[in-house]
Amino acid sequence: MNAQTQCMRGEGLCATRGQRRVLRNVSIDIRRGEVLALLGANGAGKSTLLSILAQESQDAHTQDTGTIFINGREAAPQSVREQARQRAVLPQGSGLTFDLGIEEIIQMGLYPFPEMDPDEASALLQHAAQTAGVLELLDRSWVTLSGGEKQRVQFARVLVQLLARRHDAETRYLLMDEPTSALDPKHQHEFFRIVSGLAHQDEVGVLVIVHDINLAAQYCDRIALLADGELVICDTPERVLTRENLYLTYGIHSQTMPHPIKPGKLLVVWE
């Protein structure tokens, strides 16, 4: 399998919202089996970049340019269903206010795969619910869940969508917008351990927007820094987490040092 084609690639992405140029000529690739963190200050264009990579429907007032390739094939001509079979998205928070059952929400991950055999489907649902740690939530009602619990249920739904075709050779991708913002430290670390397992064992390509730079340094294979709509750098944590890059991104000085507990990892301290 060739590394050129087994990735999701955005080429020359530009986005304008109103009069503002939110993204300027960003090119980025998410590779098979890696966790790529996307970091940047508020308003740097992270969520816009993610929504473009997710090919979310745009209204008539936005004019975005650039091309997305999934596994070497251009995404735009593919049907929405075809794309959903290769790419799952976990948005920030959820606007669900209706009373759906937890199982019914997790089952939605199967919607792009109507051909799936029921036995295989229920095994997959079981596996995803267990991995996301939501088995004990199954008989609860959605409206009674806490923010963190809701986030984990949505994660289980996305897992189902990603793992439905896990025996395929084609790489599948996961895009997440601040998935850990509602989680406590224990669940944040647990979450990233699951995500890195997903990338390294199931060979999913993961892009994750995260604010905690030390979470990114610990669990992500590469880090992309976005500042004012432009890509500062996209590389391994060792090359990215320098005083200059971080200043360019956030406008605040920092020091990067070896992690005192986790060998081989870095720790960033803000001044």
Added chain:
Amino acid sequence: MQISAGASGRRVAKSFVVLLLLLVAAVILGSVSGAVVIPLHQWWPVLSGGSGDETQLLRQVFMDIRLPRVVFGIITGAALALSGVVMQALFRNPLAEPGLIGVSAGAALGAVSAIVLTAAGFWVISFAAFAGSLLSTWLAYLVGRRYAGVAGLLLAGIAINAISGSLIGLLTYIATDTQLRDLTFWGMGSLASANWRTIGLLGPWVMVICVLLCREWRALNALLLGEREVTHLGFSMKQLRRRLIVGIALLVGPLVAVTGGIGFVGLVVPHCLRMIMGANHRHLLPASLAGGALALVLADWLARIVVIPAELPIGLVTSLIGGPFFLWLLVKRTVR
């Protein structure tokens, strides 16, 4: 714990059985009682076409008046409740109803125009109402699709409702007294015009569209999560929006054109069903067909028996009962 249909599946099955039993009871009630009562010992002779003057008379009442009305009530109620469910999912708001995109206001404007500006009969009024509903929905859709999601649709719908309302006011102002009476009654709705010809025309039409809309249950569930999630789960939001709007316009338009304004069925019935069986559209859509049919057959029965031998407009009954009932539901919900 295992993921399975389990308890909620049983609850859903039970709700369906209860709904269908209630519907059968309502159909029997609606068929036998009214200004003329079909007594129990005449049920079988009437059904089997027995002889005797009384039986023949009752059979005529049953076949030509009662049954068409009940059947048309089933069709209309099912369609109104289903379109309510679809609208509430599309707008992700439990207070949405088909009128939001101008279907009813357009129909009313068409009907009132026909009544006031021409010396029109029933079919011309119906046709004008249908044309009005299609035109206004199409306008709302044209303006609304310039925006992502449904916000534009909602705003365009509000504007079109306001325009229709003021034009109706203008026409009411210049109407004669007889026309005033006609258009007031049109606005309150009635199933009195039900006959086998209308049913033959609208029945299959409504059935096909209802089946098509029921098949959208996955996309409607995805809509509850959010508009972006619809795309993430493999449905094109633009195409979905178009399919749903066209479906509702073609479903509600012709029915409103024949029955006039029947309020609250599309709002209250889905709301009750959601409280009983949850929001999963896989079950909610078919259940709304049965629930809407039940509600309208009962409402029509009430409309016929309250002021025998005259009858109330059915839209009056649905609003009179539906409005307070809805308020009671809301209050009960906040207290709990």
